[in-house]
Amino acid sequence: MLSYDELTSPERELWDAFPEGRRVDLRTGVPEDDRVDGGGQWGPGRTVRATVIVALLLGTNTARPGAVACLRLAGARISGHFNLAGAQVAHALWLEDCWVEEGVDLSGASTQSIAIVGSRVPGVEAGMIRIDGRLDLRRSRLESGSASPFHRRVTALSLINATVSGAVNLNGAEITAPEEWAVSAGGLVAEGGVYCADGFIAHGEVRLMGAQLPGGLHMRGALLERPGRRGVALALDNAVASTLDFSDGFTANGTVRLRGARISDNLTFEGAVLNGPPDGHGPSLTALLMQAVDFDFTLARQPSGTVDLRGAQVSYVHDSEQSWPDVVELEGFVYGSIKKVESGERREAVGRWDSVARRVAWIRRSPGYSPQPYEQLASWYRTIGHDDDARRVLLAKQRHRRCTLSLPTRTWGHLLDVTVGYGYRPWLAGVWLLALTLLGTLVFGAHSPTPVKQGEGAPFQPLVYTLDLLIPIGGLGQRTAWYWTDGSLQWLAYLLIALGWVLTTAVIAGVTRTVQRN
Template sequence: MHPDQWRPRLSRRLITAMMEAMTSTGRQRVRDDRENSTVEQRLIEAVTRGEVLDLAGLAISAAVIRDLLRGRLGGDADPHGLRLRGARIDGRVDLENVTSDLALELHECVLPGGVDLRNAALRSVALVGCRISAAPGDVPVDATRLAARTLSLEGSTVDGTVRLLAARLGTLDCGGARLRNPDGPAVDADGMQVEQSVFLRDGFSAVSASERGTVRLLGATVGGQLNCGGTRLENTVGPALNADNLSVKQNVLLRNGFKATSAGEQGTIRLIGAHVGSLSWGGARLTNAAGPALDADGLVVDGNAFLDDGFTASAVSGAATIRLPGARIGGVLDCGGAHLANTAGPALDAGALQITHDLILANGFTATAAGDDAVLLLTGTHVGGALYLDTDGLTGAAPALVDLDGLTYTGLPRPAAAERWLTLLRSHTPGYAAHAYQQLAAAYRTVGHDRDARAVLIAQRRDHLARAGLTWSERAWGHITGATLGYGWQPWRALLLLLATLAAAVTLSVVAAHHNGLAAKPTPPTTLPAGGKAVACSTIDQVGVGLDLGTPLIKTGARDRCQPTDTTMGQLVTVAGWVLQLLAWTFATLFIAGFTSAVRKT
C-alpha cells in the first residue's frame, strides 16, 4: 500500500480515540491502569449522583475511595459526597494528607485494614455501624491532626485505638460505639480541639488494659459539652478516663447509668487541672480496686457540680475515694444522696477546696472510710454559702468523722442544733481545732444566738484543756477559771462565789458569837465586867464582823467593838477569817478579770 494511503486512516483512529476519551464514562481507569470493576463503577456513578450505594457485603478496593476523594475518578461529584453501605473495604483506607470538599460516609461496612486520616482535611467523616480493625502495627482509626467538621463513629466496633491526637473537629460523635484495646488506649485524643461537643453516650463502651488510660483527653479543648451519658469505661491497670488539663466550656455529663471501673493507682477518672463549665454526674458509678475513684486536684468548675441522685464511688486508696484538694467550684457542690466508700483511707478529701455557694453533704449522703484519718477531710475548705453536713451517714474505723480545721462558711450550718455540732467538734474530730469552734460561735453570734455562741466558746476551752497537750499548771489554771468564771464567759459565777463567801462569813460570825467565840472589847481594854466574864457582841456587831471577814476593801468598823476570844471557837474564827479574806479577794479579782474579758483573752 502506498504510504500516502495511511494518513487518512491514522487520522480517523486518532480522532476516534480522542472522542472516546472525552465522552466515555464507562472506561475510567484507576492508578494501576486497570479498568474499573462493575462494583467500583457503580460507586463512581453513585458519587456523581449523590446517592447511597448499598453493596450488601460486596468488596471494593480502598484505593478507589482514596481516588474518589481526591477527584481523580468520575465527573463532578455531588455535595453529598461518597456514601457507601454494607461493603467490605479491601486494604487500608489511606487518606493521609488528603484535602477534599467531599464528605465520607461508610455505613455498616467492614474495614479490616482500618482508616488512615492523618493530616487530612475533609468536610466530614462518618464511620457508622462499621467493624474496624487493622493489621498488626497499624492503628484502626488514625485521625492524628485530622481537620473535619464532623467525625462520627456511631455504633461502630473498633478493635484497637481510635487516635485523635491534635485533631481539629467541629463535632465528635461516638454514640453507641464499642471500643476494645488490650494493648493501649481505646481513645487517644490528647490535644484534640472540638469546636462544639463530644458525644460518648448512648451505650458507648471502651475497654482497655493501659496505664495511660482507656479514654485519653489530656489537654483537649471542647467548646460545647462532653456528654458521656450511659457510657461504660473499663481499665484493669490504669484510669478509665484520663482527662488532666481538659477544658470543656459547658457541661460534663456523666449521667443515665454512666459506669467506670479501674484497678490503677492513678484513679478511675482523672481531672487534675481541668477547667469545665459544670459537672452533672447524678447516678454515676465509679469503682477502683487500687486507687481513688476521682482524682481532681486543682479542678476548676465555673458553675455547679452535682454528684448527687445516687452517685456512687468506691475505692481502695490511702489518698481518698474522691479527691478535690485545691479545686474551685463557682456554684454549688451538691452531694445529696451520694454514697462514698473506701476500705483503705478517707472517703472525701476536699482540703483547700473553694466553693462560691453551698456545700451539701446531706439529704441521704453516706460515706464510709478506714484507717486513722477522718471520713471527710474539709481542712481549709472555704464555702461562700451555707454548709449542709449530716454526720448520721458517716462511718469510720477511727472515732474522727470530719476534719474541720480551717473550714469557713456563711450563716448557720445545717442542722443548726448547737449541741449536735459541739458533740461533733468534741468527739468526732481528729484533734483540738480552735478555728472550728470560733467559726461556729461566729455563726451563732451573727444571727443573734449569743447564748449558743457562749456555749460553743466554753466547749472550745474544755476541748483545749483536754486535747491540746497543755502542761499541768496550764490545765490547773484552766480548770479554776472554768469553775469560777466559765472560762471568762460566765463571770457571774465568781460573783455568786463571792456572795457565798460573804454569807459563810456572816454565818460563822453569828454562830461563833453564840458559842463564846466573839465578845465585845472591854472599855478600857483592861477592864472586865463584874464577875470577869466577857460581854457578848450585839447582833449588829456580829453581822458586821462577818461582813468585814467576807468583803474585801469594805470595812464596817464592827471588829473595833467585837473580837474573837481566846477560846477554841474564837481561834477558829480567827483562822477561818484569814481563809475567808483570801477567798473574798480571789473571787473579787476573778470577777473583775472575767467582767473585763482579761481571762477570756488568755
C-alpha cells in the first residue's frame, strides 16, 4: 500500500490532482526537451511510477464530493510495470506525450475511456477488455515488447475479443511488430468504429478477423507494411462493418484479405495502392464470399498482385482503367450494376464509356474457363436493355468454352461460329445463303444443263435451281428435272446440297442452344 510520504514530487502532484480530475503537465515548454523519443532520459522531476497510476485508478485516493475523479497526465516518464489486468476501473485515463517504460496490460479489465495520445508505449495488451467509452491512441508509437517478466509479446496492440462502446481511434499512430502482428483484434466489437487515418502506419499484420464494427473501419491514407513470409497486411475475414474506407492514398504492401466480410454500405478503394506482398508472390486483394452494397475499386494504379473476387456479392461495382491486374478471379462474382469512372465522371459502363470487348477481356483475365462470369455480365446487359451486348458476351463465352473441348467438338464449334455465331448471330446463315445463291445463279446461268426427260418439266431457271439445291426440305422441281454432263458443275450442285444441310443443321442447333440457355 502506497503512502503519501513515499511519493515523489510529480507523483504527489498527480495524487492531489486526481480526485478533481485536474491535468498534471510535466512538459517544459521547450520542444527539444519535450520530444517523446527522448523520454527515456527524462529525470526524476518528470518520472511517475506506474504503480502510483494503477493505485489511483483502482480508487486509492477517493474522489471528492462534487468532482469527477480522472487521471490526466502529460509529458511524464512512466516507469515500472503498468498492470491493470482484470481490474474494475471506474475512472477515465488520459495520458499525453508520455514515455512509457514497459507495456500496458489491460487484459480482461473493465474500464472507462482510455486515452494514450502522442505517447511511446512498448505494446498494449487489452484482450477481453470492456471499455465504457472510447480507446484513443492517436499519434502514439506502439512497439512489440514484453507484457510481463514472464511473457514475450509479439503483438504491439492486442484487442482480441475486446468490447468498446465508443470508437477506437488510431489516427496518426505508428504500430510496429514486423515479425508478427502489429494489431491483433479478432472478435473486436467497436460500436463507434475504428479510425486508422491521418498518417496511420502499421509495420506488421493488422488482424480484425470476425470484428463487429457498426461504425465502420476508416483507413484513409493509411500505410500498411507486411514484410513477413505470409505477406498479409490486413486480415478482415468474416468481419461485419457498416463501411470499409481504404481511400485517399491508402497503401498496402501486402495482401488485403476480406474473406467472408459483410459490409452493409460502402467498400471503397478509391485512390488506393495495392502493392501485394513484398516478394511479389501472392494476391493484392482476396475477397472470397465478401458481401457489400457499393464496391468502389477505382485504384490509383494497377495492383501488382492478383485480385480474387470469387463468390463475392455486391450491388454496385465502380472501376477504372487502373482497377484490374493481369489476373482477376471472377468465378461466382455477382453484381447488380457496373459503373465506369472516366474523367471524374461515373456512368453506366456501356456505350462510349465502355465496350463489350473490354468487359470480355476483363473476364478473360480469370484463369481457366468458367461460364458464370459471362452469364453474369450478359444478365447485367439484359437488365439495362442492351440485349445485343448480352448476345456478344454469350458468343464470347462459347468461343472461350470451345478452347477446352476435344478436336472434333472444336471443329463443330468453329462451324457453328462461322455459320450462325452459335445461334447468337442467325443472320450469318442468311448471308451465307445469299452468297451461295448468287454463286450458283451466276455459274449455272452461264451453262445449259441436260433435261432428265426431253420436253417435260418447267424451263431451266438458274435462281430457282440453286434455291432448290440449298433448301433441304421440300422441293421446287428444278433439281430433279435437270442434270449436268460437266463433272465440275455436277460437283458444285452436290456441294450446294451439302452446304444447305449444314446451314440448316447449324441454324437449328444454334437457335436450340440459345433457347435452352436463355
